[in-house]
Amino acid sequence: MVSEPNNWGRFGTDDQRGTLNLLTPATVLDALACARTGQVLNLAMPIRGATSSRAPTTVPHLRGRPLPQHFMSVDGGDYAAGARAIGAGLRMADDALIVTHHGTTTHMDALCHMWEGDQLYNGHPASRVRSYGAARCGIEQVGGIVARGVFFDVPRHLGMAHLPVDFRIGAALLEEIGPGLRQGDVAVIRTGWPLTWPDTYWSGQPGLAPDAGRWLAGRDVAAVACDNAAIGGLNADQLADESLEDDLHLILLHRHGVHLIEMLWLEELAQAAPADFVLVVAPLKIEGGTGSPVSPLAIL
Structure with missing residues (x-):
């Protein structure tokens, strides 16, 4: 059992969906009220080209994947x-x-994507994650997500086109920007880092600080989405600098059961500048998958 505050057991000893359980029918109906104009934006990066072309290398991705x-x-x-x-x-x-998902296209991480010791989220045995798939907490447990998306456009708030490479978004900054997070919301966070492709994209990445992850978990978000590759920041080796105790994936996925959606394209959403909107996400139903490509839709 993890020692810091967590959601293990909160939704039942057999739970494999984490805070997605907060998306009750009433919460979904409330979220639908955030649609005001009917404009639909696709928040996914393109999947482009074949091996024989250079097209795939024109889309932001992590090196070596x-x-x-x-x-x-x-x-x-x-x-x-x-x-x-x-x-x-x-x-x-x-x-x-x-199609691969982690680090190469817009995707959603399952709760079996990362763990500590010999236990997945909620105490499920990590030994059940095998080469043929995960018997617990796979991406097929997600189903479909319809939620209120709450937009944190951090660079715009700070008067920047994009955040600097070493910038870490703290809890105080999210609270300063925050347009009123409610239980079951999805926090959608823009760093603007895809705009740096390809010139400085691989020099590292800005992202959430550990206290921001704990702040979001404490507000019962259903999921966290970001336009960077790992929710948290990365160094030039494409690794996190935080200790395991402060690792964003462990804080959110492992301890609190908060699914992560990474590598979004948020530039059109930034132009529209909504405080909130309807967010629709449906991962592929890959049994035992550690994640799935997604095409999130924002309905304004």
């Missing part, structure tokens, strides 16, 4: 089920995707 790839066969030469005749003069092109 397998890139998401999009292939399309139009002549039948690439795949046996490629373009095929479906009638006189008609052809059909098939798409194939090879």
Whole structure:
């Protein structure tokens, strides 16, 4: 059992969804009231190009990770089920995707993504995470998310285009910006760091400070979303500088059961500048998956 305040046992000894349990039907209906104009924004990074092209390298990602790839066969030469005749003069092109999530495209981390010792969130045994998938706390437990998204545009609040590479967003700053977090909200935090691609993107990344993670967990958010790669900050080696006690993934995923959504594209949302909005997220139902690509939708 983890020692600091946590949500283990709060939603039952068998719980695998964490604070997503706070998204009751009443909470969802309240969230839907945040839609005012009906404008829909897709908050995902693109999945672009094939191995034979440079296109995947034009999208922000962490160095050294397998890139998401999009292939399309139009002549039948690439795949046996490629373009095929479906009638006189008609052809059909098939798409194939090879998609990874952590660090390479917009994605959601499952509660089995990170743990400490021999226990996952809520005391589930970490030994149940195997090469063929996790028997507990996999991404398939999420289902669909409809929630009130609360927008923390940190660089705009500070008069910057994007945060500096070594900037850590503290709890006091979130509280200063915060447009009234409610239980079951999703905190959506902009650093602006994708704007630095490719020039300084790999020099590190700004992100949340540990006390900000604890502040958000203490306000019962359903999830935390950010446009950086790890919610917390990274150094030039693409690693966190915090100790395990202060690691953002352990604070949020492991101790409090707060799912994380990373590598969003928030620039159009920043232009619209809503205080809150309806957020819709549905990960792929990958049984035992440690995460999934997502295309979050903001309904303004």
